[in-house]
Each structure stands twice: as structure tokens, then as C-alpha cells.
Amino acid sequence: MRADQPGTPGPTAAGALSGIVVADFGRVLAGPYMTMLLADLGADVIKIERPGSGDDTRAWGPPFADGEATYFLGVNRNKRSVALDLTDPDDLSTARAIVDRADVLVENFRPGTMEKLGLGYEDVRATNPGLVYCSVTGFGTDGGARLPGYDLLVQAMGGLMSVTGEPDGPGTKAGVALVDVITGLHAGMGVLAALRHRERTGEGQRVEVSLLSSLLSALTNQAAAHLGAGVVPRAMGNRHPSIAPYEVFEAQDRPLVLAVGNDRQFRALCERLGLPGLAEDPRFATNSARVAHRDELVTALAGPLATRTADGWFEELTSAGVPCGPINDLAAAFDLADRLGLAPRVPESAAGPGQVAHPVRLGGTPPTYRAAPPRLGEHTEGVRASLGRTEESATGGP
Numbered sequence: 497m498r499a500d501q502p503g504t505p506g507p508t509a510a511g512a513l514s515g516i517v518v519a520d521f522g523r524v525l526a527g528p529y530m531t532m533l534l535a536d537l538g539a540d541v542i543k544i545e546r547p548g549s550g551d552d553t554r555a556w557g558p559p560f561a562d563g564e565a566t567y568f569l570g571v572n573r574n575k576r577s578v579a580l581d582l583t584d585p586d587d588l589s590t591a592r593a594i595v596d597r598a599d600v601l602v603e604n605f606r607p608g609t610m611e612k613l614g615l616g617y618e619d620v621r622a623t624n625p626g627l628v629y630c631s632v633t634g635f636g637t638d639g640g641a642r643l644p645g646y647d648l649l650v651q652a653m654g655g656l657m658s659v660t661g662e663p664d665g666p667g668t669k670a671g672v673a674l675v676d677v678i679t680g681l682h683a684g685m686g687v688l689a690a691l692r693h694r695e696r697t698g699e700g701q702r703v704e705v706s707l708l709s710s711l712l713s714a715l716t717n718q719a720a721a722h723l724g725a726g727v728v729p730r731a732m733g734n735r736h737p738s739i740a741p742y743e744v745f746e747a748q749d750r751p752l753v754l755a756v757g758n759d760r761q762f763r764a765l766c767e768r769l770g771l772p773g774l775a776e777d778p779r780f781a782t783n784s785a786r787v788a789h790r791d792e793l794v795t796a797l798a799g800p801l802a803t804r805t806a807d808g809w810f811e812e813l814t815s816a817g818v819p820c821g822p823i824n825d826l827a828a829a830f831d832l833a834d835r836l837g838l839a840p841r842v843p844e845s846a847a848g849p850g851q852v853a854h855p856v857r858l859g860g861t862p863p864t865y866r867a868a869p870p871r872l873g874e875h876t877e878g879v880r881a882s883l884g885r886t887e888e889s890a891t892g893g894p
Contacts, residue, residue: 511538512861516691519595520544520575521603521610523551525647525673526632526707528571530680531602534687535574536854536863542594542879543572543870547579550872561849564869572869573847579873582613591615593883596624599694600687604632607641617702627700628690632683636706645707647673654711659718661731668731679710740786740793741765744823747806754797755819759783764816769800 516539520531528543528551535541545551551572557565578594580587595601595615603610610616610631617629631637634645643649651657651669661668686703694700712719717738721727729737734753736742741754741762756762759782763775774780774796779789786793801809806822813820824832833840842851848868856863 510861511536511864512858514538514861516540516600517598518542518600518602519591519598521601521605521615522632523604524553525571525676526679526683527602527604528553528680529677530684530687531575532571532573533680533684533854533856534600536865537856537858538861538864539600541575542598542875543575543577544580544582544591544594545577545872547581547873550577550579554872564848566850569848569850569869570852573842573851574864574866575870576875576879577870577873578876578879580876582615588613588615590880590883592620594879595620595627597883598624598627599691600628600630602630602632602683602687604645606644607631607633607637621700625700626694626698628687628694628703629700630683630687630690630703630705632679633704633706635708637704640706640708647676647707650675650707650711654708655715655718656711659715659729659731662733663731665731675707675711675714678714679705679707682710682713735790738787739783740790741797743794745794745798745801747801747809747822748803749805751823752801752806752809753821753823754801754813757819761818762786765797765813765818768812768816768818769797771796771800 513534516534518531518534518539518541520527520541520543522528522531522543531539531541531543543551549555551568553568553571554565556567559566561569578590580591582588582591592615601615601620603615611619617631620627620629632645634640634650635643648669651674652667654675656675657667657669660670683703683705686705690701690703718729721729721737734744739755739757741756744751744753746752754765756765759775762780762783766772766775778785780786780793780796804812810821822828830840840853842853842865844851846865851865854863
């Protein structure tokens with residue numbers, strides 16, 4: 497159904513997903529990140545939150561900006577917030593009315609919760625057969641249904657921490673809730689595929705994505721090494737199990753990353769370091785040989801690399817086609833993106849403070865930044881009114 501049809505929650509700005517209405521029951525990160533990306537592309541996202549407290553991330557601070565937790569602000573722009581107590585019959589009826597008019601439903605409750613509320617897929621498809629119903633779980637809906645889906649837990653149990661960190665150290669998590677982000681991206685791809693199917697057939701369907709399955713897929717080469725060659729990968733610090741040199745070296749002033757992916761790049765590196773014979777050494781002539789003799793290779797490269805600054809080597813080696821660069825903090829990373837013309841920041845007047853731009857560029861229907869992340873329940877009465885419901889008469893039909 498289109499958002500500009502009579503009786504639907506409200507209009508949206510022009511965009512690739514203009515006219516798509518999303519009933520967003522998602523909380524924390526995976527679901528909200530995905531629905532924000534859909535909203536940037538024009539979808540009308542109605543975020544359904546608990547009265548009084550709302551999404552857990554509203555309280556996940558410091559840091560705060562304008563009194564709001566930046567965690568929440570980072571994944572909830574372009575949405576409308578409706579505060580509904582799903583244990584209250586009147587509010588539950590309003591939620592059902594929103595779902596009946598939606599194109600997409602997103603939820604990440606414990607498996608079985610939506611069914612208990614009468615909002616399970618089989619319940620709602622009876623009145624909205626074209627609905628794309630996306631469920632995000634931690635460990636699936638079968639044997640893992642009872643396990644809580646926290647990113648750190650999945651990083652640990654899903655193997656990511658076992659390949660992250662120093663070889664002799666404890667398992668280390670990524671510096672961001674990476675599994676949630678990956679899962680949100682996979683969920684978004686599933687939703688878009690289901691919408692395309694509905695466009696052809698008129699049929700909705702259920703989309704199920706778990707954090708564990710998403711992580712195992714995202715482990716790519718490490719997972720393939722295990723399944724294809726029986727390898728159980730271990731943490732190697734900043735080294736790569738299959739490429740060398742592909743790690744961190746100490747330049748004169750600060751660390752420098754080399755990411756040499758082929759023999760041509762290695763020969764260019766050796767030329768610029770004044771070590772042309774190194775590329776002809778049988779121990780280093782091919783990538784497989786370099787991996788087998790990694791320690792000797794690192795010793796040979798470390799001395800010359802320590803003679804110049806990281807920025808100096810960046811200019812010198814990049815000009816020779818050798819992938820390298822300094823380890824930036826986030827301030828330097830955003831400055832780099834600015835210099836490269838990537839426009840990584842949303843203007844503050846467009847969507848509130850501190851917003852990262854949508855990463856996908858579309859030539860005809862670019863992402864738009866229409867509204868700051870909503871205050872809790874900011875749009876409750878407006879959405880009720882669009883449904884033909886008021887606080888006083890919420891028990892009636894839509």
C-alpha cells in the first residue's frame with residue numbers, strides 16, 4: 497500500500513522507497529539501523545516505542561547531544577515516534593491498525609512475543625496479505641529462541657572474538673556493535689527482495705534474519721577456510737592469514753598500515769624502499785612464499801619503513817600504487833572523507849546534531865534527510881488521527 501492512499505499514516509518525501517510504510521517495532525541497533533536506511537531512501541517509518549522509556553538506546557549515554565543519547569540519535573532520523581503500550585488493549589488495537597496499513601513490519605522481540613500479542617506473521621497476514629514481515633533474532637527461532645541477542649554475546653559465541661586481537665591475548669570484540677550493523681544490512685536486503693517479489697506477485701512473505709547467521713556469513717574467508725579446508729582460524733593481531741605484507745608497521749612518527757595484495761604491488765614497495773632484490777628472493781617472490789616467511793619479511797621491511805613519517809610514506813607509496821595509510825582516529829577519518837569529497841556528514845539543520853550521511857549514492861533518487869530523530873511519542877496523536885482514531889475513541893475500528 498502507498499503512504500499517500502487515504503487512511504494510511506502519512507505522506508513521505510520523494511525517494512526510491514517513497515510510498516512504502518514501515519511499522520518499526522525494532523529496538524536498539526540492528527532493526528533501527530536498517531529502518532533508518534530505508535527512511536533515508538524515502539520510506540515512511542513509524543517507530544513504535546514503550547511509553548515512558550522508549551527504545552533502550554534513549555538511555556544509553558553518555559555521550560549526549562542536546563540532551564539526547566547520541567547512540568539513539570545515530571540510528572533513528574527520518575522516523576515518526578508513536579508511544580504505545582502493547583499490553584494495553586486500546587494501544588494494541590492502534591498498533592494493529594498501523595500494521596494493517598503497512599508494507600513492511602520490522603521486529604526484534606524475543607521469538608514468540610509478537611505471537612502472544614496477536615501480531616505474529618500468521619495473525620497479521622490474514623488482514624494484510626501483502627505485508628513483508630521482517631523478524632530479527634539473536635540465534636534463530638528454534639533451539640536458540642531462548643538466548644538473548646546481544647551483539648557482544650554473538651561476537652563471542654559466533655567466533656568473531658576468536659579471530660580478533662593479539663595471538664596470545666583474550667578474545668577481543670570489535671570496537672562497534674558490528675554484528676548488529678551487519679545483520680541490519682542483511683535484513684534490509686531481505687526486505688527489498690521481498691518487496692520486489694510482492695511487486696511482481698502481490699504476495700507478502702516473512703523475512704527472518706539472525707545475528708549468528710549474519711555473523712557466520714560475514715566471516716567470509718575465515719569461514720571458508722574452516723568449511724573448505726578444516727582450518728580453525730585464530731587471532732593474529734593485525735596480520736592477515738593469507739596475505740603478506742598486510743599488517744601494521746612502525747613509521748618514524750606513528751604506525752602505518754601496509755595492505756599489499758599482489759606481487760606487482762610488492763615489487764613497487766621494494767623499489768620505493770630501496771630493496772629491489774627483495775622481490776626476487778624466492779622466500780618473497782610470491783604471496784604464498786611471503787606468507788610462509790612472514791617473520792623474515794617483516795624484519796626486512798621494518799628498518800626502511802622506520803626512516804620516514806607515516807604521512808611521508810603514504811604519499812610516496814600511494815603514488816607508486818602500493819596500498820598504505822596511517823591509523824586514523826575518527827576525527828581524522830571524517831576529515832579524510834571530507835577531503836575526498838565523500839560528504840560524510842549530514843548538515844545539522846537537516847536531521848539534528850552529529851549525523852553520518854547515508855553511504856549509498858543514487859543518481860536519480862538520492863537519500864534525503866527530512867527530520868531529526870523523534871522525541872518519544874512525538875507523533876502519537878498525529879498517527880492516531882490519520883487512522884481515524886483519537887485518545888478518547890481508540891477502542892473503535894480504524
